[in-house]
Amino acid sequence: MPGVRPIVEPPPSYAAYAFSHGAARLRGPMNWDDLRCFLAVARAGTLSGAAEGLGLTQPSVGRRIAAFEAALGARLFERTSAGHVLTATGRRLVPFAERMETDALAAERTASGRDVGLRGPVRITASEWLVVRVLAPLVAPVLARNPQLEIELLAEARHLSLVRGEAEIAIRPSRFEHQEVIQIEVGSLAFGLFASEAYLAAHGMPDFGRLCDGHALIAMSESLTRIPDLEFLPGVAGRARVVARANGRLPMATLAAAGVGIACLPLAIGADTPSLRLLPAPVPGPRRTLWLAIHRGSRSIPRVRHTTAYLRDELRKRLRGAAPAPA
Secondary structure, three states: OOOOOOOOOOOHHHHHHHHHOOOOOOOOOOOHHHHHHHHHHHHHOOHHHHHHHHOOOHHHHHHHHHHHHHHHOOOOEEEEOOEEEEOHHHHHHHHHHHHHHHHHHHHHHHHOOOOOOOOEEEEEEEOHHHHHHHHHHHHHHHHHHOOOEEEEEEEOOOOOOOOOOOOOEEEEOOOOOOOOEEEEEEEEEEEEEEEEHHHHHHHOOOOHHHOOOOOEEEEEOOOOOOOOHHHHHHHHHOOOEEEEEEOOHHHHHHHHHOOOOEEEEEHHHHOOOOOEEEOOOOOOOOEEEEEEEEEHHHOOOHHHHHHHHHHHHHHHHHHHOOOOOOO
């Protein structure tokens, strides 16, 4: 099943150490798949969230957790209306399970791909708009030169973990904080204000001296943080009325193209959307540094190393160009 890694059994000494230190008494052989399910539920807080991350069904995850608790002779989770909450025993087990996970993933990386050359899967994770507008067009050339590669693009709202092996390559507009991750700066993302020709025909060009008073604004969802609009928009469109919100740049661009209002968008989206026009704001739009990262343990795997170098070079070329001038 996609997304499910093969079982790699951790050293038995870890299990003996974990359970001899008060987590629980093991009543059967240790199974790493049970521990993976346990960690997934502990992190997601629900069976459905864990199942999605593991590529399994919710009942399968529930059965594994129940069987694992029976083998341990201890409850690991309290079942509540909000989801699964770790018990005291479950909390004590987490660091041992994470240590096993680290070793199991290291074993997979050691054994994975060093002898097969540029062949096999490479999973690349980024936000939806980066996948659709930036990364997807780069896939065909690398596959044409390396037909035995298999590129999987993962457009995820949440940040998939390189450390937990959820992807081999990650691209984000913010720095990675884990010490096991190697990150490379690949360019700068420029943003600008865009509106459709239909919107401008109906409402006129916004007066930035009056902070776009009387105009409609499309904004990011308030639940999102660390977005560049927060400091930029009050100074140029502080009097515009927010009429719509979205939790991604692509739906914002769709709303703007439909004439709903003005949107702050990456130039890679706005300039490539035919019906949108870059507005002459009095100050430059915000910029975000784009980072490409891999896990340290993956850098010696040929297919990951080659794909990383290709993306690094192509992203730098794509992001090097000058921003289009406002019409």
